[in-house]
Amino acid sequence: MTITQLSYVLAVAEYKNFTLAAEKCFVTQPTLSMQIQKLEDELDVLIFDRSKKxxxxxxxxxxxxxxxxxxxxxxxxxxxxVDQQKGYIGGEFKVGIIPTVMPTLLPMFLNNFIKKYPKVSLIIEEQTTEEIIKKLKNGHLDCAIAATPLEEDNLKEIVLYYEPFVAYVPEKHASFDKKEITTEDLDLDSILLLQDGHCFRNGILNLCKNNKYIVDSHFQLESGSFETLIKLADEGLGTTLLPYLHTLDLNEKNKAKLRPFKDPKPAREVSLIYPKNELKIHIINALRDVISGVVRGAIAFSDIEIISPKFKK
Known part of the structure; x- marks a missing residue:
């Protein structure tokens, strides 16, 4: 029995196809099949039922x-x-990042990380939270950056920062003249949301449910990007909520339409997520240190209320 044979078995178990598993393992299909057959012969059992499709x-x-x-x-x-003993931080490292974090956080830390750890080859993928959880558990990602808590078995979470929700209020809206708002000020009949599948959408739904609103039928206008939501709001189609870091790059005209929430400010928790048995913990720690260093200066809020990214029915 060899580690290679076991790796081939895991690939077939995941992809449920010998040809696809061989491609993912970078070997020919006959080579992979032969090694699995040898393992089955050695153990005198059938690992796979090849009659099923x-x-x-x-x-x-x-x-x-x-x-x-x-x-x-x-x-x-x-x-x-061995790598940790030698103090070596390098090699391929796969990171998944959710879409509502990727465009703001990645430019803040990527260049710093590359300069500090030039031997690490980062492979970064934009993925939904659901895809990230699946890939972490299947070993296709080393770690991820997503909104937490997720409360997933076998996954650890290291909090990087807390990011408040900020309301984007058009000039003609009743709350435009307020300096701070509460969820009661939101027009729940016309609030604009990201499309289903985004955990930031779930956070807004949970925020409103926390305030005893029945909101399921109110959210009708949806989009795949914050930029589109802002344009829809400017057209008078409603209000929307944005993550704090996304507001930093808005032009001055749009920044004038931002309204913070009163304390405790509703916020999302953004964390590094990785399997409990992750092998490359020294790279995870390096990534955490770099991100924490650059974000600390951009976000400094203490009186906050964490809103769960998991949709509460």
Whole structure:
């Protein structure tokens, strides 16, 4: 039994297809199939039911896959131990970032990180929270940056910063003349939201539910970007909420339409997320330190109320 054979088994279990699994492992399909067959012969069991489409794990195969995940991860930890002992911070590192954080946070820290850790090859993907959770658990991401708490088994969260919600209020809106607002000032019949699948949308829904509003039927205008929401608001179609960092790059005319919430300000918690058995914890710590250093100067709020990114029905 070899680590390579177990890795091939994990690939087939995930993709449920020998050809696709071979592509992902960068080997030919006959090579992958032969190694899995050798493992099955050695163990004298069938790991996969090849008669099913897509290919399915047998009962004993499911148990083998669960143990194989631990074995492959622990084997990878040996190189991680050596790297940490040598003080080496480098190699390929895959990071997922949610769409509402990527455009504001990434430009703030990426250049600093690259200069400080030139041997790390960052591979950054923009993913929804749901996709991030799946990829972290399947080993396709080393860590991610997303709104928390997510309360997911086998995932750890390190808080990076707290980012308040800020209202964007058009000039003709009743709350435009107020210096600070509350959720009661929001026009719930015409508030503009990101499309379903964005955790920032869930945060707004939860914020309003926390204030005892029944809002499910009110949110009708949706878009895939904050820029579009701002333009819709300027056209008199409603108000919207923005994450604080996104407001920093607005022009002065649009900044004049921003209204902060009264304390405690509703805010989202943004964290580094990674598997509990993550091998590259030294790179995660380096990423945390760089991000915390650049964000600390941009966000300084103390009296806040964390709004969950998980939709509450």
């Amino acid at each position: 897509p290919i399915m794990l047998t009962e004993v195969g499911e148990k083998i896959v669960n143990q194989a995940k631990n074995t492959v991860n622990e084997a990878g930890r040996i190189k991680d131990i």
